[in-house]
Amino acid sequence: MDVQRNRVKAVLLLAGLSGLALLAGSWLGPAGLFVAAVVVVGLNCYVVLRSDAIALRAMRAYPVSEAEQPVLHRVVRELTARARVPMPRLYVSPTRAVNAFATGRDPAHAAVCCTEGILDLLDERELRAVIGHELAHVRRGDTVVSSTAGAVASIVMVVGGRAGPVGRALLTVLGPLAAAVVRATVTPSREYEADAEASRITGDPLGLAAALRKLDASTRRLVLPPERDIVATSHLMIASPLQQTGIAKLFASHPPMAERVARLEQRAGYRR
Numbered sequence: 001m002d003v004q005r006n007r008v009k010a011v012l013l014l015a016g017l018s019g020l021a022l023l024a025g026s027w028l029g030p031a032g033l034f035v036a037a038v039v040v041v042g043l044n045c046y047v048v049l050r051s052d053a054i055a056l057r058a059m060r061a062y063p064v065s066e067a068e069q070p071v072l073h074r075v076v077r078e079l080t081a082r083a084r085v086p087m088p089r090l091y092v093s094p095t096r097a098v099n100a101f102a103t104g105r106d107p108a109h110a111a112v113c114c115t116e117g118i119l120d121l122l123d124e125r126e127l128r129a130v131i132g133h134e135l136a137h138v139r140r141g142d143t144v145v146s147s148t149a150g151a152v153a154s155i156v157m158v159v160g161g162r163a164g165p166v167g168r169a170l171l172t173v174l175g176p177l178a179a180a181v182v183r184a185t186v187t188p189s190r191e192y193e194a195d196a197e198a199s200r201i202t203g204d205p206l207g208l209a210a211a212l213r214k215l216d217a218s219t220r221r222l223v224l225p226p227e228r229d230i231v232a233t234s235h236l237m238i239a240s241p242l243q244q245t246g247i248a249k250l251f252a253s254h255p256p257m258a259e260r261v262a263r264l265e266q267r268a269g270y271r272r
Contacts, residue, residue, distance in 0.1 A: 005141070043155065051151035052103040052111050055236055058154070058229035059101075061091035061113045072119065075128050076112065076135075083135045083201045088112045092119065098218035101236040102134040103147045110138045121218060122211055129198060129208035130215075133238055136197035142190050146236050149185045153232035186235045188255035195260055199267050209264040215239040216257040 026032065066073040072090060080087050088102070088110040098117040104110035112134050114127075122130065137143050199205035216239065224230050224241040234241050240254040 047148055047151040047155070048105060051105060051147035052109065054151045054154050054229065055101065055103040055147060055233040056091055056111060056113060058227070058233050059091075059093035059095070059113060059115070061093045064090050064092050069119075071124060072114065072127070072131075075124065075131050079128065079131055079135050079201060083132075083139050085135060085139050086110070088135075088138060090114075092116060095224065097222050097224050097241060098215055099224075099237045099239055099241050100130050100134055101233075101238065102137045102143050103150075103236055104138070104143045105147060106141070106144060107138050110143060112138075117218070117222070118215075121214055125204070125207045126211035126214065128202055129204055129211045130238060132198035132202040132204075133194050133208060136194040136201060137190070139201075140190075140194065140197060142194065143236075146186050146190075150233040150236055154229050186253050188253060191238075191255050191260060192263060195264055196267065199264065205264040205267040209261045209268075212239070212257055212261050212264070216261075 028035075064072065069090065069092065072092075076090060077087060085107045088104070088107075089112075091111055091113040093099075093113055093115045095115050096117040097115055098121050100112070100114045100118055102110060102112050112131065114130075118130065119127070137146070195205075195208060198208055202208070219239045219241060223243050224234075226242055231242065235253040239257065
């Protein structure tokens with residue numbers, strides 16, 4: 001049910017933006033409408049087929065083999081069997097910032113990326129919990145809509161981020177538009193739901209709570225640079241990776257970490 005709902009949201013997102021583009025092109029007459037139609041078809045194909053590549057490129061991620069990351073591969077293989085999803089492609093991002101995300105247009109084309117920082121910081125129990133969270137997003141189909149929204153936002157930000165006064169003027173309009181696209185389709189509730197699903201997959205809600213505490217402390221100390229592609233895809237990550245200022249604040253879509261931890265502890269039977 002969650003997978004189908006998210007696929008519908010992704011289709012509606014692309015259909016709505018395509019309609020706006022065609023309407024804008026129609027104002028320029030038949031030629032403008034034809035050009036808009038060609039652009040819409042090309043962008044839709046690119047977003048559907050390459051949305052995962054946009055997020056991975058934003059984080060400069062590289063694929064890792066089992067020989068390079070044996071623990072990561074073992075943990076993911078074990079949890080994919082429990083979650084009943086295909087083995088995703090595995091990537092590592094060369095940054096000390098502590099984070100992880102899943103992306104891909106469907107479970108068969110999913111990718112999971114961990115930063116070098118998170119692999120160094122977490123112990124194996126905590127890493128299992130984080131991987132469980134990312135596989136929960138894959139299983140629920142969250143990556144379909146979040147990757148689509150991120151790709152659309154990246155394209156909008158690039159269009160509005162060209163050098164010069166015209167580009168800067170466009171960015172003041174298109175930046176909030178891109179943020180609105182993300183926030184309208186990627187709600188904070190998805191993180192609570194993925195946390196709950198991860199707890200069922202791993203059977204260890206306190207492991208995820210411990211990991212989230214470390215992530216919260218680390219992401220406050222070491223944030224990612226507010227580059228356009230990173231800002232546009234920041235909603236994919238398990239913890240908010242940016243300082244909540246400027247345009248990055250518009251893209252903020254993560255619920256409070258303290259509330260996530262409290263809900264996980266409640267699942268484990270803690271009373272407050």
